[in-house]
Amino acid sequence: MTALSGLLRARRSVRAFLPTPVPRATVEALLAEAARAPSGANMQPWRVHVLQGAALQRVVQGAQAIHADPAARAELRAEYLYYPEHWQPPYEARRRELGLNLYRLLGIAKGDKAGMHAQHGRNYSFFGAPVGLLFSVHRCLTQGAWLDLGMFMQNLMLAARAKGLDTCAQAAWIHYQAELSEWLDLPQDEMLVCGMALGHADPEAVENQLHSRRAEVAEFATFHDD
Structure with missing residues (x-):
């Protein structure tokens, strides 16, 4: 339990990776x-699509080219909404807190749209990671399968x-479903749910100093014991 608790606390979202390769055998073992x-x-x-080497670079180059082109970017279409169209508390405050803390570390001032756009664009290099993962589910499946995928991903991150x-x-x-389907010849019956960067964190990258706050148990749990 001590080891598991340590992994749960150590897992975090890393936004800058070293180019150090991760062997295919390691990725297979993690999966x-x-x-x-x-x-x-x-x-x-x-379903997991693992990108390494030339395939990874092809996807990164294609996605970053679109991100840099306003007209091409306007044509992107996600097949589902990850975030709500209308934010409510406490979710909006938490989102703002994370963004402000990240941009503060990076020296991106409030209102610096160019800086924010450039940082967002780093998503499309998998933040420099040597392995990019794309997760999908069959289109015939419903919300339960997405819950299952989430548990699979958490296992993967802890492993x-x-x-x-x-x-x-x-x-x-998720905005690149159509493009990724073309670049990687993805089956049409698969729906892209999200991606993931995997590799060795860059210890010198300032953005990797970010540690997001977690709500106390009392903020999200209600105990019914009567």
């Missing part, structure tokens, strides 16, 4: 461990931390 996640009726609905690796889950890739 095998993650696959011990529970799923409804043992459906194991997760990576146990091996000295770091991760960053990325919803930003």
Whole structure:
């Protein structure tokens, strides 16, 4: 339990990675461990596309080119909303706190749209990680499968931390469903849910000093004991 508690506290979203390669065998071992996640009726609905080497660079180059082109960027379409269209408390405050703290570390001033755009664009390099992961589910499946995928991803992130690796889950890739389907010849019956960067954190990168605050248990848990 002590070891597990340490992993839970050590896992965080890393936004700058070293180019140090991660062997394919290591990635396969991590995925095998993650696959011990529970799923409804043992459906194991997760699909994972692992990007390394030339395939990774092809995707990064294509996505960054679109991100740099306002006209091309305007054509992007996500198939589902990750964030709400209308924010309410406390979610908006938490989101703002995270963004402000990250930009403060990076020296990006409030209103610096160019700086924010450039930082957001780093999503599309997987923050420099040598491994990019894309997660999808079959289109015939419903919300339960997405819950199962989330547990699979948490397993993966904890397994990576146990091996000295770091991760960053990325919803930003959902806007590139059509483009990724073309670049990687993804099956049309798969729906992209999110991406993830995997690799060795850059200890010198200032953004990796970010530690997001977590709400106290009393803020989100209600105990019914009568």
